[in-house]
Amino acid sequence: MKLNKLTISEIVFITTISVVMGIFWWAYTFLYDVVSPFFRATGLEGLLTGIWLMGGIFFPYIIRKPGSAILGEGIAAIIEGMISQWGVGAILYGVIQGLPLEILFLLLRYKTWNMKTMCFAGFISGIISCLMTIYLYQYYKLGFMYCMIQLSSSAISGIVLAGILSKILADRLAKTGVLNQFNIVRTAQTR
Numbered sequence: 001m002k003l004n005k006l007t008i009s010e011i012v013f014i015t016t017i018s019v020v021m022g023i024f025w026w027a028y029t030f031l032y033d034v035v036s037p038f039f040r041a042t043g044l045e046g047l048l049t050g051i052w053l054m055g056g057i058f059f060p061y062i063i064r065k066p067g068s069a070i071l072g073e074g075i076a077a078i079i080e081g082m083i084s085q086w087g088v089g090a091i092l093y094g095v096i097q098g099l100p101l102e103i104l105f106l107l108l109r110y111k112t113w114n115m116k117t118m119c120f121a122g123f124i125s126g127i128i129s130c131l132m133t134i135y136l137y138q139y140y141k142l143g144f145m146y147c148m149i150q151l152s153s154s155a156i157s158g159i160v161l162a163g164i165l166s167k168i169l170a171d172r173l174a175k176t177g178v179l180n181q182f183n184i185v186r187t188a189q190t191r
Contacts, residue, residue: 126158
């Protein structure tokens with residue numbers, strides 16, 4: 001498969017679903033705000049963050065073209081930032097979470113889409129996002145072990161909630177036929 005540019009219909013799809021995803025992320029913050037203090041005390045707050053990493057994995061898995069990770073994660077983050085307490089911080093996180101995935105998928109030439117790749121993408125996004133959180137919120141002052149627990153829990157959440165869940169959702173959508181115009185279906189049919 002040659003690396004093509006995103007088409008208008010792909011951009012519209014990513015934009016539309018990213019808006020919905022951004023609204024969902026905003027709604028998820030209400031649950032996060034209630035539950036996170038209990039997790040934060042032990043460093044396990046990262047277990048809750050994988051949902052926010054999905055845009056950078058879900059869209060590239062469906063579209064399989066450069067730009068889909070950063071566009072999907074970025075638009076969802078902009079929407080969430082506009083309607084939540086996170087503001088510009090959400091946008092910064094969206095870029096930081098989407099960019100490494102864009103690089104990973106480019107290195108793989110947008111050809112490898114097995115569960116191992118999806119989990120690795122979730123792992124990378126979880127680690128990068130957590131490192132940013134540790135730096136911005138100065139969690140490093142809480143000690144090395146706390147940061148290691150935070151990194152581990154973020155990686156696990158990235159693997160499960162971003163990597164595995166994105167693959168499962170996209171595969172189920174593909175089976176319904178609603179994704180027939182995208183590479184997730186086209187590449188599967190050419191094998």
